[in-house]
Amino acid sequence: MVRNGRVDAPAEERVDFRSDNVSGALPEVLEALVAEGRRRDAAYGEDASSRALTEELAALFEHEVAVLPVATGTAANALALALYTPPWGAVYSHAHAHIQVSECGAPEGYTGGAKLVPLEGGADGKLGPRAVSAAIHREGSVHAVQPAVVSVSQATETGCVYTPAELGALAEVARAHGMAVHVDGARFANALVASGHTPAELTWRAGVDVLAFGATKNGCVLAEALILFQPARARELAFRRKRAGQLLSKQRFSAVQLRAYLAEGRWLRAAQHANEVARRLAAGLEARGVELAAPVHTNQVFPRLNDAEASALRARGAAFYDWPTLGAGVRRLVTAFDTRTEDVDAFLHALPPRVSASV
Numbered sequence: 001m002v003r004n005g006r007v008d009a010p011a012e013e014r015v016d017f018r019s020d021n022v023s024g025a026l027p028e029v030l031e032a033l034v035a036e037g038r039r040r041d042a043a044y045g046e047d048a049s050s051r052a053l054t055e056e057l058a059a060l061f062e063h064e065v066a067v068l069p070v071a072t073g074t075a076a077n078a079l080a081l082a083l084y085t086p087p088w089g090a091v092y093s094h095a096h097a098h099i100q101v102s103e104c105g106a107p108e109g110y111t112g113g114a115k116l117v118p119l120e121g122g123a124d125g126k127l128g129p130r131a132v133s134a135a136i137h138r139e140g141s142v143h144a145v146q147p148a149v150v151s152v153s154q155a156t157e158t159g160c161v162y163t164p165a166e167l168g169a170l171a172e173v174a175r176a177h178g179m180a181v182h183v184d185g186a187r188f189a190n191a192l193v194a195s196g197h198t199p200a201e202l203t204w205r206a207g208v209d210v211l212a213f214g215a216t217k218n219g220c221v222l223a224e225a226l227i228l229f230q231p232a233r234a235r236e237l238a239f240r241r242k243r244a245g246q247l248l249s250k251q252r253f254s255a256v257q258l259r260a261y262l263a264e265g266r267w268l269r270a271a272q273h274a275n276e277v278a279r280r281l282a283a284g285l286e287a288r289g290v291e292l293a294a295p296v297h298t299n300q301v302f303p304r305l306n307d308a309e310a311s312a313l314r315a316r317g318a319a320f321y322d323w324p325t326l327g328a329g330v331r332r333l334v335t336a337f338d339t340r341t342e343d344v345d346a347f348l349h350a351l352p353p354r355v356s357a358s359v
């Protein structure tokens with residue numbers, strides 16, 4: 001095995017751009033699990049590694065935080081929303097947000113039936129403050145759901161990144177209506193390195209209250225964490241997490257993964273690599289006359305490929321999903337920390353040459 005996200009495998013098994021969830025795991029994360037497997041420590045988050053993780057994340061985010069590891073991004077999002085949304089609350093997000101379309105009603109379930117309000121936004125997956133303001137109606141009326149949370153994905157489902165100013169503008173609307181700001185950070189590392197900002201600038205300094213901090217897609221194994229910038233709310237969240245079946249008895253195995261992930265800037269290098277190979281993929285596609293349906297900020301590329309091209313690529317071993325939400329002929333290609341430049345080049349090589357640039 002080669003270190004730092006490099007794993008040897010035959011190319012035909014690797015031109016797999018279906019998701020960053022098809023990736024392996026960082027060797028250092030796996031080593032941390034093996035080392036922890038030789039130790040004994042307290043259960044249910046009372047262990048030394050969980051305490052150290054909280055301290056390390058507080059230093060990284062330059063803010064006091066409460067950290068509650070959970071097993072999935074869906075649980076992290078649904079718990080965060082439940083903390084800030086009464087059953088009669090409204091959660092505003094982009095119509096394509098993961099909480100809207102890919103969580104099987106978990107946010108509605110965990111909140112006791114709050115309303116998720118899908119809003120139109122750009123092809124970049126971003127929500128704007130005007131859309132949120134326009135959607136708020138009958139505030140104070142017992143006949144309507146009441147504004148509770150603005151939720152954004154960072155990076156968005158289309159791979160784009162909110163700037164601190166964009167987050168700040170959303171937070172301003174949120175505050176004006178007594179709402180909290182939730183960030184679905186399943187790909188927070190990719191967004192962070194693409195933004196050039198600090199973790200603090202991209203979260204609490206821009207008005208974010210709670211971050212679902214994803215790590216699984218970027219090199220961990222079943223390790224996500226809720227980061228609360230209002231630690232006073234942690235006690236309530238702890239009870240909610242237990243009721244949701246997400247208090248992990250051997251939480252220390254999650255904590256050691258997250259600590260190894262964060263150590264020495266490993267998480268940033270992993271995300272940087274994923275973003276770089278995505279840019280290489282995007283540049284190669286554009287050089288071949290392929291149009292992209294969304295800007296490439298992070299590790300997702302959305303090319304418009306006709307059916308013959310998609311079939312030819314698949315026949316040559318490439319794996320990816322069709323993405324009709326962004327338009328006819330759009331496909332989604334996702335890179336990860338362990339995508340090799342050879343994988344990208346093999347994909348580009350497998351793309352049949354175009355006679356004209358139009359699809």
Ligand SMILES: Cc1ncc(COP(=O)(O)O)c(C=O)c1O
Binds near residue numbers: 071072153156186187
């Ligand atoms: C934007 C986004 N949020 C959250 C998640 C977390 O989902 P899961 O519950 O599968 O960990 C994903 C995973 O695909 C995602 O893409």
